């Protein structure tokens with residue numbers, strides 16, 4: 001390597017990168033061994049990239065197809081080099097890629113560290129990884145010598161001590177690819193130890209598909225030394241092997257390698273499809289929401305290989321977006337190797353693949369629910385919302401997805417769940433519909449007046465407590481196996497066989513209700529109901545209006561004009577308070593207290609619905625008036 005004409009220049013890191021480097025070098029020391037995993041992964045990516053590019057430009061190979069990543073520990077110089085014969089980088093690429101933060105997740109991660117005082121949580125970095133820059137956890141200087149694939153020998157040398165600046169200069173480099181040279185810190189010389197390096201590769205990078213090697217020198221009895229390359233990883237394309245030959249430990253280790261997750265997966269789905277579609281797939285369902293989701297929404301899709309060549313990572317077309325919690329690999333034998341990226345956006349073979357893989361994932365979830373229910377519940381609590389999203393988006397699998405949902409209900413003890421199937425099986429003979437109520441929490445819903453008549457008749461009601469997603473998916477699921485889904489807070493929904501209001505009651509209350517209507521312009525109608533057994537009043541939605549929760553949600557999101565649609569105020573003619581009121585009305589229709597009582601009934605119905613009364617001070621005043629009067633008696 002000799003310097004060429006282009007001068008050495010010094011540049012500053014971008015501000016956010018300086019912050020990250022400061023954090024790496026000053027506070028985040030636990031788990032620092034992950035630097036090796038990150039650098040090997042970059043080297044492996046670079047090899048995959050040139051393998052792919054060379055499919056259309058064979059000259060890029062320069063007759064060098066012996067793909068490998070080499071570790072070179074040098075005890076005299078106290079350096080560890082990670083060398084690859086991948087795509088390499090040009091001067092512009094180096095400045096761009098190693099001077100700014102490339103990964104969007106890293107930026108978000110940095111933000112969250114700043115907010116949370118990273119010093120208290122040094123383990124975070126090990127869980128997340130910060131790519132190339134993790135080198136500065138073990139090195140006080142990093143030199144990158146790289147040369148892009150092609151015929152020119154012109155390469156570039158990048159160097160930095162991670163303090164704020166880096167230098168770049170042009171050099172000549174014979175072999176294509178990248179050498180990352182770590183000048184190890186005094187307290188990091190353990191990474192020169194061959195045994196340590198061997199075991200770290202086995203721990204973190206065993207399934208990397210390219211050979212990771214290290215020179216091994218042996219001395220014969222006559223003193224002659226021979227050097228050979230020792231292979232450090234098993235390189236097993238685990239998805240190509242037979243299911244019964246792979247151990248649970250191997251699956252778990254592979255999952256950790258390809259995901260950002262630090263826990264073992266809840267379920268492994270290993271498929272070898274033959275016949276009209278030929279592919280091998282290895283997919284994983286996480287045990288719970290992986291840590292990294294706090295900084296980055298997972299990208300949908302799987303790694304797409306075609307005959308063992310990595311073509312796209314992730315390939316979104318192979319799984320629908322709502323299954324974005326699935327991590328894995330699919331290796332197709334049906335697609336041509338020289339497939340273009342445009343074709344990979346939409347192609348009938350990929351559509352077929354997506355259908356098949358989706359079916360397998362849903363079967364995997366079903367098996368998890370049937371065989372390891374507790375694990376399923378843990379998964380569901382964290383990620384079940386994505387299945388509900390699927391109901392709204394995946395028409396073909398709606399029924400299967402509906403069967404995977406879990407619900408709390410009036411009859412389930414807190415923390416226990418019910419499926420649609422179980423709900424339907426337990427329905428009394430005289431119940432023909434599935435009832436539900438959406439709200440913010442189980443506690444609020446349980447006390448709701450809407451439930452009273454359903455409870456009284458022994459009908460169960462599903463309690464849905466994730467309004468954002470529940471109000472989104474429910475309109476897309478009007479029925480389950482022929483049974484209609486009905487929200488109990490809608491005006492036209494009653495427990496089958498509810499008592500009806502008698503003509504006598506209607507005529508007795510008619511004039512008072514009319515007066516209420518003029519006193520309460522915010523309601524659409526005031527009427528009697530038998531839907532309640534204990535409460536005096538409730539508000540119900542007009543069948544054509546938006547549910548109360550959805551309306552509140554839209555208001556919070558700044559949509560709508562700020563006015564809520566008018567509800568129907570329903571009164572229970574059997575309730576002592578309502579009866580007392582009608583008696584007062586019959587004695588003196590112009591009693592000024594009638595208005596106060598009407599407002600009180602309305603406000604309590606607003607609160608029961610889960611909304612806030614418009615005029616809390618007025619409400620307090622009305623209650624106090626009553627208190628003052630009653631306390632005197």
Ligand SMILES: Nc1ncnc2c1ncn2[C@@H]1O[C@H](COP(=O)(O)OP(=O)(O)OP(=O)(O)O)[C@@H](O)[C@H]1O
Pocket residue numbers: 038041042043046084086087088089097098102103130131132133178
């Ligand atoms: N050995 C290498 N060969 C070629 N390019 C590299 C190499 N190492 C790093 N790079 C380039 O530097 C960029 C930044 O690397 P970094 O590890 O910080 O993030 P990343 O690899 O892009 O992220 P991710 O690990 O999520 O893919 C890479 O995207 C790549 O373009």
